[in-house]
Amino acid sequence: MLHRFTWRSPAPDILQAVAGCERCPCVGSLAGSSGMNGHQSSRKAADIQRGQTNDKVGRDPLSSPVTNQGRSRIDSIDLLRGVVIVLMALDHARGYFGPAPYGPEDLSRASAFLFLTRWVTHFCAPVFVFLAGLGTALLQARGKSRAEISQFLVSRGVWLVFIELTVINLSWLDFYYGDVLTIQVIWALGISMILLAGMIWLPRWQIAALAIALVAGHNLFDGIQPDDLGGWAPVWGVLHAHYRIPLTEDLGVFTLYPLVPWMGVMALGYLAGSLYELEPERRRRLLARLGVGLTIAFIALRLVNLYGDPHLWSVQEKGFPFTMLSFLNTTKYPASLLFLLMTLGPALWLLAYLEKVSGSVARFFVLFGRVPFFFYIAHVPLIHAGAALWFWTRHGTVGPWFRKPWESLDGYEPNLFVVYAAWVLVVLALYPLCRWFAGVKRRHRNPWLRYL
Secondary structure (H helix, E strand, O other): OOOOOOOOOHOOOOOOOOHOOOOOOOOOOOOOOOOOOHHHHHHHEEEEEEOOOOOOOOOOOOOOOOOOOOEEOHHHHHHHHHHHHHHHHHHHHHHOOOOOOOOOOOOOOOOHHHHHHHHHHHHHHHHHHHHHHHHHHHHHHHHHHHHHHHHHHHHHHHHHHHHHHHHHHHHOOOOOOOOOEEEOOOHHHHHHHHHHHHHOOOOHHHHHHHHHHHHHHHHHHOOOOHHHHHHHHHHHHHHHHHOEEEOOOOEEEEEEOOOHHOOOOOOOOHHHHHHHHHHHHHHHHHHHHHHHHHHHHHHHHHHHOOOOOOOOOOOOOOOOOHHHHHHHOOOOOOOOHHHHHHHHHHHHHHHHHHHHHHHHHHHHHHHHHHHHHHHHHHHHHHHHHHHHHHHHHHOOOOOOOOHHHHOOOOOOOHHHHHHHEEEEEEEHHHHHHHHEEEEEHHHOHHHHHOOO
């Protein structure tokens, strides 16, 4: 059980941790080395071994308690990543098994249950991107040079963009329109990694200034639409708006995930890596305070109802509960400042709490968190095939009805019970596959396995 946190402003301690100090290898000069002399390196190796990491080569991660002792992976990070990737599968199961003629954010038509089913999955993308930046900082903490990390980030980023445009788009066939390549979160991760490869060479204060400007300031430009910019429309579409970029007369690219502010979120995750060079108790305290602080900032800024999201909350005719849902109904595309405060605040607090969590349920989610990309690649085709089979048995068709089944299928009604049942079955079906692949990665040190 997590100890009680006493609130005070986290700013002084966090700024000291993130700004860096001599004992933090994420901050010092890492070109070609760890940036420390032999005594410092030994001391930091001991620090990382003490309560922060957990890696014994060849040991089955599911046969030992979830802990942060003695491994090069941090189980609390894998646990959080595993939880959100399982939640992500819920959103995709809803899209395939329960598509509706209105969006779940449409409070005039959607039920509270449907809205919350969508809302809880909003935590996925911010956590993925933030933890990718955090993982980059931890690579530096283990002695990787900036040059090595930059090379890895660029190659990894290019690989993710390639997979997005090929494998993932093929997996979504019949769901999105066939005349576009849709670029989503994997694209945003890949391009953000490529940009982070250059940003890590900057002084940390410059990285912080750029990241905060991207996250906190981009809503100043909400009123600018791509078509307002003429020939620059595709650039603005990639950066800050939904836009179909024509490639040929018959094919285009649709930016579902504009890059801003995701590159800023990844940079903030990179800066947060310095917290993992602190003593565990102090790190947990700072993570929890920072999470609470961001959540309070969300509530305060949302109450003001002037800035941070292009859609203001309002009193709903359906009563106070739906007014509260309107308060939570922030914008994901592109992710607004309020959307990110709403999701990253609780996620940071949870990251602190999860360091104290153990048991079989935790190990279940840790497994998924260790092979998240494999899970992502596998889950969409599985959901797609399962939905096709379900609709064929129920309605006698597997045609291109995912987009508008209510217009072509007699008797079709969205059913959240079916959605949740399908979600649970998909996750359970993927568990043995993910466990097998985690074992492959553990037994074989082939560098190519890092890309999966």
